[in-house]
Amino acid sequence: MSDAGLAGARALAENTVKIAEQFGTAEWEADSACHGWRVHDLVGHMAFFFNFIADPDLVFPPNPSGMSERLNDAAVRERADLPHEQILDYYREQSAAGLATLAALQGEELRNNTLEMLDLGTYRLHQLSDAVSFDHLVHLTSDLLAPFGPISHGDVDVAAAIDPAIDWMVSGLPQMCGEAVAAALTSPVALRLTGATERTFVLARGGEGVTVTETGDVPENIVTTQATDFLRWGTTRSAWRSGVDVSGDRKTVAAVLDAINIV
Numbered sequence: 001m002s003d004a005g006l007a008g009a010r011a012l013a014e015n016t017v018k019i020a021e022q023f024g025t026a027e028w029e030a031d032s033a034c035h036g037w038r039v040h041d042l043v044g045h046m047a048f049f050f051n052f053i054a055d056p057d058l059v060f061p062p063n064p065s066g067m068s069e070r071l072n073d074a075a076v077r078e079r080a081d082l083p084h085e086q087i088l089d090y091y092r093e094q095s096a097a098g099l100a101t102l103a104a105l106q107g108e109e110l111r112n113n114t115l116e117m118l119d120l121g122t123y124r125l126h127q128l129s130d131a132v133s134f135d136h137l138v139h140l141t142s143d144l145l146a147p148f149g150p151i152s153h154g155d156v157d158v159a160a161a162i163d164p165a166i167d168w169m170v171s172g173l174p175q176m177c178g179e180a181v182a183a184a185l186t187s188p189v190a191l192r193l194t195g196a197t198e199r200t201f202v203l204a205r206g207g208e209g210v211t212v213t214e215t216g217d218v219p220e221n222i223v224t225t226q227a228t229d230f231l232r233w234g235t236t237r238s239a240w241r242s243g244v245d246v247s248g249d250r251k252t253v254a255a256v257l258d259a260i261n262i263v
Helices: 002-020 025-029 039-054 068-078 084-104 125-144 158-176 178-184 227-233 250-259
Strands: 114-116 122-124 189-194 199-206 209-213 222-226 245-247
Touching (some): 002 039, 002 084, 002 125, 025 084, 039 068, 039 125, 084 125, 114 125, 125 227, 158 178, 158 199, 158 227, 178 199, 178 250, 189 227, 189 250
Parallel strands (some): 189 222
Antiparallel strands (some): 114 122, 189 199, 222 245
């Protein structure tokens, strides 16, 4: 699905530029729904992600925590005082360079090489396009645009990015919160996504952690949710209880969903 991730990343980068080109000073300075970040900071963060992908010699800001979220905060602080137009130029430049790199990473010689991403886990290089689709889609729909964010105008191509974004989430879940989810999995739980995409995954214990599969029998414990709602509650931006239907053992399901926290 990483080729789809590249298509999604391209579509969302185009969306981002079109939306940001309409900002006035008040919109750049508005607080986004991403805690502690203005709209200016959010666009700078998305640009930094492309910068990380495109430039192997990029010098990261100090990050003694070793956590990806703190690295993102530090990168935002480094660019907080740049003029707004410069942040938009930074986004234009880095998104172009990052998309070119993502395309190269789909090639046979590179696609299956691995990359350690701090506390997020280890991934194959072709999956970075899924990561960008996920990061942009969540930030645009949940942190920037209304009804959750401060910006009332702008279109996002959800259809182009939803499947690669979900692919990133289900590949990351065992590495980001797998230990906690596995501890709660007294029996398997199915995650049934509807709406923007129709897919079903089964979460089960496997080895010392959790497995996420998209084939096989569906267990009795089933969580049904809109795929776009999963983007929100799966990243703890909203409470899962307001966005899911549960069948089966609700106590087991609740413990599993409480443990999910995808970055």
